[in-house]
Amino acid sequence: MFNLLVVDDEKIAVKGITIGIDWEPFPIGQIYEALDVNEAKLILAQNRIDIMISDIEMPGANGLQLQEWVRTNSPHTETIFLTGHANFEYAQQAVRLGSFDYVLKPVDHDRLQDIVKHAIEKIKEDQEQLDFHETYKMYYSHWVNELPSLVEKFWQELLGGKIPVNEERLSRNFQMYDIPLQMTSTIYPILISVENWKEALNARDEEIMEYAIRKAAAEIIVVDQLGCVIQENGSTLVLLYDVEGNQPSLSDIKARCEAYISACHRYFQCSLSCYMGEMTPLLKLSAKVGDLFQAERNNVTRSNCVLMENETDQPLVNKPQAPTFADWMVLLEAGKKAELVARIQENIDRLQHADIGPETVEAFYYGLLHVVYHVLHKKGLAVHDMLPHQELQDYGNATRSLNQLRNWAVRIATISCDYMNSHLKGVSAVTAKLCQYMDEHLDEELSREELAASVYLNPAYLSRLFKKETGLSISEYSLKIRMEKAKKLLAESNDKISYVAEQAGYSHFSFFAKMFKKYTGLSPQEYRKNFQG
Structure with a gap:
């Protein structure tokens, strides 16, 4: 009206x-x-x-x-x-x-x-007309606010091969997203790799900090240049546009990267490195970014530095062998946490002063995992009760650099020793020896008398001693180690269930299935399906 x-x-x-x-x-x-x-x-x-x-x-x-x-x-x-x-x-x-x-x-x-x-x-x-202009103004404001995210999505799809690299399509996208490039343009890619957070972060805090380092990269590395900062494969990627009037020199870019590393170390309490690619034609950008990720994987010794592309391609020489782990097993079995952590630190210190590749880091990683699994299994303890599988086997993060390997290894060694000490505290040498004997003869049907003879004690006395020190009867402990071995085989292998039963010391499959369901609440088939699924 x-x-x-x-x-x-x-x-x-x-x-x-x-x-x-x-x-x-x-x-x-x-x-x-x-x-x-x-x-x-x-x-x-x-x-x-x-x-x-x-x-x-x-x-x-x-x-x-x-x-x-x-x-x-x-x-x-x-x-x-x-x-x-x-x-x-x-x-x-x-x-x-x-x-x-x-x-x-x-x-x-x-x-x-x-x-x-x-x-x-x-x-x-x-x-x-006024309503139209107000609506347009509102959506234009939304567009401007969302433009950085749209530009990031465009580059992610282009690098991921989801956008066809043809002149018509790219020119339309460049115009739409106000990107000052043409098909003949070149770009300086810089991969930023976070190697270590000094403080332990949960998933939410780490996401916030990664957002912060992307903003800092835009302010320090891009600054007054034309370019953008995007998230690519869980890392931060800087793209500097090499266009007329905006042609940064490599020395200037390197200086900015060094300033950026220093600022992140100071304000965000993290160590990171910048992998600088050469000036790259737009059509070859995806391959060049792949080269930078490969250079990141190959670098396990250098940290907190700027690495030019030609520096990351040099062959590695004098690669030291991964350490032997037999003495580490002895230390873990004895629960000697300080000595085990010291051995780990010494070995990683030696690796940091040598030319090594990612295969050496992998050997160290899998070697320590073997030590933990072997010792805990030998003691009749379940590894997955100590630590969830995804936390114990954190391959992606643990092997990215020696610093991250150090953090992971020290943490796993500490938790394992504490777990050993808390579960085997007060156990006498006799009980420990009996546990070891039962573990080594898991596939045999041993009577109480045979077990007592192995440690030279009266069977009745041995039963009372074992129950007092472990909280379990000998038969309960025997069932536990058999079931834990069966669970491990079901979860980590595709062996036939009849074979798993034999390895757990059961000659009759039906009896094994009955005891397994009584112990776990699931049939062997259900347990494998749930765990592997």
């Missing part, structure tokens, strides 16, 4: 319009009356007036002066002027002041209704 204001110093003229004209067919809500300019201003200030019909000649301030005030204070109001004089100067001023129309008195009611009808149509059109 639209509001109407009629302004005239003659009351009868006002009433002739407000009452004398049938406004029922028009979408008119409120009709206001004013007998002078001051009264009209008050109404306009307190109410939304869409159409104003005003006389020009009035005592004091006239209608043209009122229109000047309306232009500033109620610019959406459409004004229709009335006057008893056919003065051309009035018409000129009315047009100059933005009035909608100009009508001579005496007013023809049909003519005035027609003018008001057109004024309403204009107001509707103006409102629709």
Whole structure:
């Protein structure tokens, strides 16, 4: 609905319009009356007036002066002027002041209704146009805010091969996302690899910190250059555009990367390296980024530095062998945490001063895993009760660098020793020897008397001693180690279940299946399906 204001110093003229004209067919809500300019201003200030019909000649301030005030204070109001004089100067001023129309008195009611009808149509059109512009402005603002994410998604899809590398498609995307590149453009790619967080972070905190290092890369490395920072395969990738007027030198880029590494070390408490690629044509960018990721995988000794592409391709020499782990087994079995951690630290220190490749790191990783699995299994303890599988076998993070390998190895050694000490605390040499004997003869049906003879004790006394020190009877302990071995084989191999039963010391498959379900609540088939699934 639209509001109407009629302004005239003659009351009868006002009433002739407000009452004398049938406004029922028009979408008119409120009709206001004013007998002078001051009264009209008050109404306009307190109410939304869409159409104003005003006389020009009035005592004091006239209608043209009122229109000047309306232009500033109620610019959406459409004004229709009335006057008893056919003065051309009035018409000129009315047009100059933005009035909608100009009508001579005496007013023809049909003519005035027609003018008001057109004024309403204009107001509707103006409102629709205003709504369109406001909507466009809102969505444009959203577009601008989302543009960095859209640019990042574009580069991720291009590097991942999801966007065909043809001139028409790329030119359209460059124009859409305001990327100042052409098919012939070249780019400097820089891979940022976070090697270690000094403080332990949960998944949410690590995601926040990685966002922070991407923002810092934009502020320190890209800064006033044309380019962007994206997330690629879990790492941060900087792309500097080599276009006219924006041609950074390699020495300048390297200096910025060094400043960036220093800032991240200071403010984010992390160590990281920057792998700098050479100036690369757009068509070969995906392959070049792949080369940088390969260089990151090959580098396990250098940290907190900028590595140029030609520096990461040098062959490695004098690769030391991975350490032997027999003495580590002895230390873990004895629960000597300090000595085991010291051995790990010494070995990694030696590796850091040698030229090694990722295969040496892998050998160290799998060697320590073997030590943990072997010793705990020997003691009849379940590895998965000590630590979830995904935390124990964290290959992706543990083998990225020697620093991360050190953190993982020390953590696993510490947890394993603590677990050993807490579960075998107070166990005598006799009980420990009996546990070892039972573990080594798992595939045999041993009687209590045979077990007692192996440690030279009376069977009844041995049973009481074993129960006192372990909390389990000999038969319960035997069942436990058999079931734990079966669980391990079911989870980590595809061997037939009948073979698993034999390895766990059961000659009859049906009896094994019965005991396994009683122990775990699942059949062997269900356990394998659930765990491997």
